[in-house]
Amino acid sequence: MRAGRHIAAVTDVSFELAPGECLALVGESGCGKSVLAGALLGLLPGNAELRGSARLRGGGDGSGGGSADAGGDVGGDGSGDVELIGADEHTLAASVRGRRVGLVPQSPAAHLTPVRTVRSQLEETVRELTGARRPASHDAAVAAAERAAFPADHLDRYPHELSGGLAQRAATALALVGDAPLLLADEPTTGLDRDLVDHTVDELRRHTGDGRALLLITHDLAAAERIADRVAVMYAGRIVEVADAEAFFGTPGPRHPYAHGLLNALPERAFAPIPGLPPELGNLPEGCAFAPRCPVVRATPSDACAVVPELADGTACHHPLTPERAEVPAPRLRTGAADGVPSAPGGSGASAGSSAPRGGGRR
Numbered sequence: 001m002r003a004g005r006h007i008a009a010v011t012d013v014s015f016e017l018a019p020g021e022c023l024a025l026v027g028e029s030g031c032g033k034s035v036l037a038g039a040l041l042g043l044l045p046g047n048a049e050l051r052g053s054a055r056l057r058g059g060g061d062g063s064g065g066g067s068a069d070a071g072g073d074v075g076g077d078g079s080g081d082v083e084l085i086g087a088d089e090h091t092l093a094a095s096v097r098g099r100r101v102g103l104v105p106q107s108p109a110a111h112l113t114p115v116r117t118v119r120s121q122l123e124e125t126v127r128e129l130t131g132a133r134r135p136a137s138h139d140a141a142v143a144a145a146e147r148a149a150f151p152a153d154h155l156d157r158y159p160h161e162l163s164g165g166l167a168q169r170a171a172t173a174l175a176l177v178g179d180a181p182l183l184l185a186d187e188p189t190t191g192l193d194r195d196l197v198d199h200t201v202d203e204l205r206r207h208t209g210d211g212r213a214l215l216l217i218t219h220d221l222a223a224a225e226r227i228a229d230r231v232a233v234m235y236a237g238r239i240v241e242v243a244d245a246e247a248f249f250g251t252p253g254p255r256h257p258y259a260h261g262l263l264n265a266l267p268e269r270a271f272a273p274i275p276g277l278p279p280e281l282g283n284l285p286e287g288c289a290f291a292p293r294c295p296v297v298r299a300t301p302s303d304a305c306a307v308v309p310e311l312a313d314g315t316a317c318h319h320p321l322t323p324e325r326a327e328v329p330a331p332r333l334r335t336g337a338a339d340g341v342p343s344a345p346g347g348s349g350a351s352a353g354s355s356a357p358r359g360g361g362r363r
């Protein structure tokens, strides 16, 4: 709610995330990705209203994992199921954050304590989450830093002495300490160059190798292609497509015209931005929120789009693209490029798995 107005930042979102699986949540700036992550961890401002269910499943089967449903599912560590939506602050602070759900926050600077060095924050987190004391806590802190490619000779620096990229890596290291069954990484690669992006997402992916789950929120479709098993595309607060990553990035490709447009905007593909801008969430059009920008609607106007399409069979569209009809009328307008369109697709590990949980990483 802003200035007395209600904003439906996230609506009707439903997905499952299994142990060992990486789901990439992609979409333009402001579409509700961070609000969704914040809702799962009770990190939204006090005036936020939440409805629905996000169950974090207890593991207890020795797999070290569990699963999450929002309407999401999340991994457990031997403790029981937890309902995250509406959970009290004590439960979230004492048993969920860091222990069962690790968060790589979108604004690391805001999550690091300004008056303490990175080393002391890492060691404290190790002590808090594992009970380890020196020298074990010291070693665990150094190991966590290394996993996140945080340079050991910067461990005694304060957050204000770090570049944005290093602060990001410090925050990633903190999130990895608890070995939580679910990791939420909200734009974990902002400000990193390509090699470090690859290193960071590979490290996050490695985290799923032990039956843990990863929700990767990103603008970077190349990062998503590199490590995700499945992709969920958000637009204006709703998930408009959920697909197997291999099918999404390869053949037959995305089925929702928006998702198709996102991929087409990549320099390595058509380099054709989606014309127009996403709607303001406080001022959504009637019916399908993408219709005003939709090339299919422009070519073939349809009354069906006056109704919000439900997510069915992996896509929320009244006229999804089919393999036979994979070509949408190509927009040639160069104005209003999609904000937050990712940099480049794919490094090596570009193939993605099925939606079945994977036991190991994808490298």
Ligand SMILES: Nc1ncnc2c1ncn2[C@@H]1O[C@H](COP(=O)(O)OP(=O)(O)OP(=O)(O)O)[C@@H](O)[C@H]1O
Binding pocket: 001, 002, 007, 009, 027, 028, 029, 030, 031, 032, 033, 034, 035, 036, 045, 106, 219, 281, 340
């Ligand atoms: N505290 C808040 N009060 C009011 N509106 C908010 C608040 N937080 C987020 N919003 C609105 O909710 C919408 C979704 O924001 P969110 O941060 O989830 O987007 P995002 O998809 O994570 O974008 P980005 O890629 O830029 O991080 C935005 O339109 C934003 O303006």
Ligand code: NI
Binding pocket: 033, 034, 035, 106, 186
């Ligand atoms: Ni965000």
